[in-house]
Amino acid sequence: MSDNNRFAQFKLVLLGESAVGKSSIVHRFVKNTFDNMRESTIGAAFLTQTITLPESNTTIKFEIWDTAGQERYKSLAPMYYRNANAALCVYDITSRSSFNKAQDWIKELKKQAPEGIVICLVGNKLDLENEREVDQQEVIEYVQELNQENDNVILSECSAKNGEGVLDIFNKIGRALPVEEVINGANNRSRQVGSRKPGVNLSRQQNQPQSSNCC
Amino acid sequence: MSFNNLSFNISKSTATTSTSTGSWSNTDDGSKSGASEVSSGTNGNFIHGMLAKSPPQPVADPVDVNEDSQAKGVGKTDLIELFDKYEIGEVEDKFEQFKANVEEDDIFDEKKGLEDEAGRHAGLQVDLQAQEIGSGTQEIGSELQEIETRETEAQEMEQPKSIESQEPSVPEPVSEQQSEPQSEQPSQTPTQTQPVQSSEPSPEFNQSLDEIEEDEQSAIEQHQLTPEDMKSHPYRPEIRSRSLSQVNIDPSEQYQQSHKPFNFHNFLEHLKKKSADPVARYIRSFLLAFNKQSLNLTLQQKVKIVKDFKIFMNEKFQSFEPFMSMDDTDLENSREGLEKLIMNRIYTHCFPPEIIKTSLPINSGLVSRDLNDDKLFSKQLDKFSWINGQHLDVDLDKLGSQAHHDNVNFMDYAIKEFQKINTYRAPRDKIICILNACKIIFGFLKVNNQETNADAFMPILIIIIIKSKVDHLISNIHYIENFRSQEWLSHGETSYYLSSLQGAVNFIENIEFGDLSISQEEFDAHMEAWEADEKVKQQQLQMIKPQPIDLPQPLDQQPNQALSPSQVLFTSAEMFTKSISNFLSPSPQGSPGPDNEHLIQQQRKEIQQQKLQVEQQKKQEQLINQTFDQLQEIIPTLDKNIMRDIVTMNKGDMDSSLDACLQLVSD
Numbered sequence A: 001m002s003d004n005n006r007f008a009q010f011k012l013v014l015l016g017e018s019a020v021g022k023s024s025i026v027h028r029f030v031k032n033t034f035d036n037m038r039e040s041t042i043g044a045a046f047l048t049q050t051i052t053l054p055e056s057n058t059t060i061k062f063e064i065w066d067t068a069g070q071e072r073y074k075s076l077a078p079m080y081y082r083n084a085n086a087a088l089c090v091y092d093i094t095s096r097s098s099f100n101k102a103q104d105w106i107k108e109l110k111k112q113a114p115e116g117i118v119i120c121l122v123g124n125k126l127d128l129e130n131e132r133e134v135d136q137q138e139v140i141e142y143v144q145e146l147n148q149e150n151d152n153v154i155l156s157e158c159s160a161k162n163g164e165g166v167l168d169i170f171n172k173i174g175r176a177l178p179v180e181e182v183i184n185g186a187n188n189r190s191r192q193v194g195s196r197k198p199g200v201n202l203s204r205q206q207n208q209p210q211s212s213n214c215c
Numbered sequence B: 001m002s003f004n005n006l007s008f009n010i011s012k013s014t015a016t017t018s019t020s021t022g023s024w025s026n027t028d029d030g031s032k033s034g035a036s037e038v039s040s041g042t043n044g045n046f047i048h049g050m051l052a053k054s055p056p057q058p059v060a061d062p063v064d065v066n067e068d069s070q071a072k073g074v075g076k077t078d079l080i081e082l083f084d085k086y087e088i089g090e091v092e093d094k095f096e097q098f099k100a101n102v103e104e105d106d107i108f109d110e111k112k113g114l115e116d117e118a119g120r121h122a123g124l125q126v127d128l129q130a131q132e133i134g135s136g137t138q139e140i141g142s143e144l145q146e147i148e149t150r151e152t153e154a155q156e157m158e159q160p161k162s163i164e165s166q167e168p169s170v171p172e173p174v175s176e177q178q179s180e181p182q183s184e185q186p187s188q189t190p191t192q193t194q195p196v197q198s199s200e201p202s203p204e205f206n207q208s209l210d211e212i213e214e215d216e217q218s219a220i221e222q223h224q225l226t227p228e229d230m231k232s233h234p235y236r237p238e239i240r241s242r243s244l245s246q247v248n249i250d251p252s253e254q255y256q257q258s259h260k261p262f263n264f265h266n267f268l269e270h271l272k273k274k275s276a277d278p279v280a281r282y283i284r285s286f287l288l289a290f291n292k293q294s295l296n297l298t299l300q301q302k303v304k305i306v307k308d309f310k311i312f313m314n315e316k317f318q319s320f321e322p323f324m325s326m327d328d329t330d331l332e333n334s335r336e337g338l339e340k341l342i343m344n345r346i347y348t349h350c351f352p353p354e355i356i357k358t359s360l361p362i363n364s365g366l367v368s369r370d371l372n373d374d375k376l377f378s379k380q381l382d383k384f385s386w387i388n389g390q391h392l393d394v395d396l397d398k399l400g401s402q403a404h405h406d407n408v409n410f411m412d413y414a415i416k417e418f419q420k421i422n423t424y425r426a427p428r429d430k431i432i433c434i435l436n437a438c439k440i441i442f443g444f445l446k447v448n449n450q451e452t453n454a455d456a457f458m459p460i461l462i463i464i465i466i467k468s469k470v471d472h473l474i475s476n477i478h479y480i481e482n483f484r485s486q487e488w489l490s491h492g493e494t495s496y497y498l499s500s501l502q503g504a505v506n507f508i509e510n511i512e513f514g515d516l517s518i519s520q521e522e523f524d525a526h527m528e529a530w531e532a533d534e535k536v537k538q539q540q541l542q543m544i545k546p547q548p549i550d551l552p553q554p555l556d557q558q559p560n561q562a563l564s565p566s567q568v569l570f571t572s573a574e575m576f577t578k579s580i581s582n583f584l585s586p587s588p589q590g591s592p593g594p595d596n597e598h599l600i601q602q603q604r605k606e607i608q609q610q611k612l613q614v615e616q617q618k619k620q621e622q623l624i625n626q627t628f629d630q631l632q633e634i635i636p637t638l639d640k641n642i643m644r645d646i647v648t649m650n651k652g653d654m655d656s657s658l659d660a661c662l663q664l665v666s667d
Helices: A021-031 A070-082 A096-112 A126-131 A136-148 A166-176 A179-191 A200-205 A207-214 B002-021 B034-038 B043-052 B062-071 B073-087 B088-105 B105-118 B124-129 B136-158 B162-166 B173-183 B186-194 B199-207 B211-223 B227-232 B237-246 B249-257 B262-272 B274-296 B299-317 B328-350 B354-357 B363-385 B398-399 B410-422 B427-447 B454-468 B473-483 B493-509 B520-544 B566-583 B596-632 B640-649 B654-666
Strands: A008-017 A046-053 A060-067 A086-092 A119-124 A155-158
Touching: A008 A021, A008 A070, A008 A096, A008 A179, A008 B199, A021 A046, A021 A086, A021 A119, A046 A166, A046 B249, A046 B493, A060 A166, A060 A179, A070 A096, A070 B493, A086 A096, A096 A119, A119 A136, A119 A166, A136 A155, A155 A166, A207 B299, B088 B493, B211 B237, B237 B654, B262 B274, B262 B328, B274 B299, B274 B328, B299 B328, B299 B473, B328 B354, B354 B363, B354 B473, B363 B473, B363 B493, B363 B520, B410 B427, B410 B454, B410 B473, B427 B454, B427 B473, B427 B493, B454 B493, B473 B493, B520 B596, B596 B640, B596 B654, B640 B654
Parallel strands: A008 A060, A008 A086, A086 A119, A119 A155
Antiparallel strands: A046 A060
């Protein structure tokens, strides 16, 4: 297939406490990467945005699902992260409790989320460095520990306010996503006419391309 | 004789088509032959068997053919039933008409030629049909409709297409505005979505496909609420100006990006084309077979059948024009169209609240489970109908102040859209009702300069669900999950809002004190009020059944008395709970929210009043007993039961009771 038009779509879910600025990060991401703001028709709870990975000449479309961060809606999260390819667990670097909450989310995702979900732990409000409560070194160690157990949690810090590090998050996620599988799966599907049973093709291919992709 | 000819025609047309796509069944099921699939014999497999057929090898292997048709018991019975249903003579008449048409039209020459060939194979061919696309009946039936459709189509073609020709291809915002009020007329919808009598599939099928679908088409076009609608809605002029200035991009462009516009009419137009005949025939066969068999199928089986049929048709789209040469967008439109078309037609067999209306034995646990869930959920809605913005930390009063126009506030508007979910049949249409309600919520948040994220959206959605009290919400959600194709369920904006709805429903189902911003006292008061209300309802139910009412009172020897104390007690209790529930469920947008303390005090007052009433009741009963005892001493000759009646009627008043008794004695 021609490499000019490689395209894959992924679902990304936003998790984190109410005031950590989940949606602000996405707003910033959606605003910055394109000139005009591509807000979806209905509201900012569901947004889509595409990025291009130049090295592989791939366009990735993120379908971003916001979740309500209030404690009382915590039990609803599984409704949102089923079928998700990636999850952004956001905390506020000036709030210890929000970091603890983000850790809880990671634990829950590992237990319940679809296998192979790309998890990204994001510390927001980098512009408030002098009010920092969550030590960066501590977070790095936490993530290293997680990744020793064969997980692949991405770590990032950003400021939705000034835009620092925001695009970087999505580029990192884009590179961690199983892009090849999805593209190959789609091609295979369109070639083999009719075997539209979703999942059949995908699951069969999941093993091979990933191993070549990882290292 | 002509009957067999008829069926052969179809077999030919399908045989040619399926060879080109024979490889489609190379899925998991493909390894098994059609025969072994079907031989399990359950009805649920009949379409599966039909779909999992191996590439047809018409006369090449007669043994296989026979085995298959034997295994396919369903197909055979169908055939017999069909013979019963359609008088052979009638069929022949129809076919004669059909031939007449054919002779006039050169295009049908091919079919005519096949007809002769069919004559030679007479006997075997019918059985062969059973193995072809599924069961021979379906084919014959579809061919019948085919004939009828052709007959009517010729006339119809000359009539102007009323709906589409009047509507501009790209609706301008202005025209949207004009059409919008129409969609607000709920009176239109019921006629359009009037359930088709499920027990009699044939009349339904005698109608031309086009006639029916055009009606349904108009419903959805008016129903689709675009962002322009939202912004230019007559009720909400302020929203329009504000949000347009806030977001300075072309909203229609956005709309194009996030929603591929669905055009049902387009699909139907494609389906009407000659080249799409085989596709149309598959659909008719399927519908006929489904409606015929549905009574024997469980809901689970129906879900599977519909799913398989969609996969099967998807395959067929690849091998027939005009679908074959469509781009992805048009093809998706066709898949959407197919889903809408078939679900509109088999809705009454697939939506539990409709299934139960047919008053036939419910053969599926899923149906009763859904209905039971509906019941439980509406009970839960009832229980928590008092929940307001403040309980979920949303100040609706403050927010709502800007959204009042012409006495229609956003909440009512959203509720109205949401409630439409029961007036539409296709899963997609139902989702659009949800989507429209969500759009209104976000429009409202935008106009009030709130964040339009999930944090702000979720609580309002929950309140909308509680206030709207939509019937059969759980059934609706399950129906969407079951009959909407997976490709649209797991991704996209609509699926986001469907998930949000499921989340909100989940929240309401499991609501607890800790989930709400409320004091324990207020919560308990609401719960007590609800329990009292429930008791009254149960009593009402008991009253309807002619059962004696238990009362640990001395009067329960004569429970059926018109003025029995239990009744008095009951009415007063009813009045009491009514007053409480009226008081406790103020309108969401009402004048500043009720003061909690005041509310609780009021509640306590009411409870005290009830206690007082009960005490009064007891006193009266004591009085009646006293009077009765005294009267017995005075007039020992009178029948005791009569005497008690009199005393009770006079509410224990000594003088009037004595008078009445004396009169009786003197008589």
